[in-house]
Amino acid sequence: GAVVSQHPSRVICKSGTSVKIECRSLDFQATTMFWYRQFPKQSLMLMATSNEGSKATYEQGVEKDKFLINHASLTLSTLTVTSAHPEDSSFYICSAVRVRETQYFGPGTRLLVL
Amino acid sequence: GENVEQHPSTLSVQEGDSAVIKCTYSDSASNYFPWYKQELGKGPQLIIDIRSNVGEKKDQRIAVTLNKTAKHFSLHITETQPEDSAVYFCAASWGSSGDKLTFGTGTRLAVRP
Numbered sequence: 479g480a481v482v483s484q485h486p487s488r489v490i491c492k493s494g495t496s497v498k499i500e501c502r503s504l505d506f507q508a509t510t511m512f513w514y515r516q517f518p519k520q521s522l523m524l525m526a527t528s529n530e531g532s533k534a535t536y537e538q539g540v541e542k543d544k545f546l547i548n549h550a551s552l553t554l555s556t557l558t559v560t561s562a563h564p565e566d567s568s569f570y571i572c573s574a575v576r577v578r579e580t581q582y583f584g585p586g587t588r589l590l591v592l
Numbered sequence: 593g594e595n596v597e598q599h600p601s602t603l604s605v606q607e608g609d610s611a612v613i614k615c616t617y618s619d620s621a622s623n624y625f626p627w628y629k630q631e632l633g634k635g636p637q638l639i640i641d642i643r644s645n646v647g648e649k650k651d652q653r654i655a656v657t658l659n660k661t662a663k664h665f666s667l668h669i670t671e672t673q674p675e676d677s678a679v680y681f682c683a684a685s686w687g688s689s690g691d692k693l694t695f696g697t698g699t700r701l702a703v704r705p
Contacts, residue, residue, distance in 0.1 A: 585635045
């Protein structure tokens with residue numbers, strides 16, 4: 479149990495376009511989901527905390543108007559990178575929390591902005 | 593906020609030997625310490641975790657120790673195998689285990705066959 483999926487696994491887009499990444503908890507309900515960003519050979523950096531039915535809480539330095547997060551149900555959260563630029567190219571990872579348990583991570587989405 | 597330091601950044605061991613990775617944290621209120629294994633191009637996978645009311649936890653070849661006084665915790669892998677090669681991250685959080693995590697900088701472990 480505790481499987482988290484992400485879609486797409488990789489995406490290539492042109493500069494200026496928007497990209498949506500989905501995070502789903504497949505076999506449990508997640509009241510909280512987290513979104514991370516990871517650059518090559520670096521650690522995971524928390525971008526935002528997403529709670530079902532409420533606005534996301536963004537970490538300092540993360541532009542909320544650029545990285546739109548929606549947590550519309552207990553099994554789905556989405557991250558939309560708006561007007562993407564090459565510097566947004568990164569590995570985006572979500573995690574989902576099962577009640578009173580730890581974070582379970584998705585497989586990640588590799589974004590390349592040309 | 594919490595700050596987690598992790599050492600070493602790279603570690604190479606011979607197959608069958610043990611590997612030890614160490615982390616220190618700054619916030620004495622932290623009470624949950626998971627370890628993750630990340631293979632290339634994949635998301636992190638939880639391999640073991642420990643809470644502040646426990647000093648040591650073991651799961652087959654993997655063990656974690658916690659020293660609350662010194663604010664450090666360590667991952668021990670015994671009888672290493674080539675498939676243990678990956679990047680390992682420690683993390684810390686306070687509150688419930690579902691609260692946000694602060695990650696260490698990662699250790700790239702290479703197990704030589």
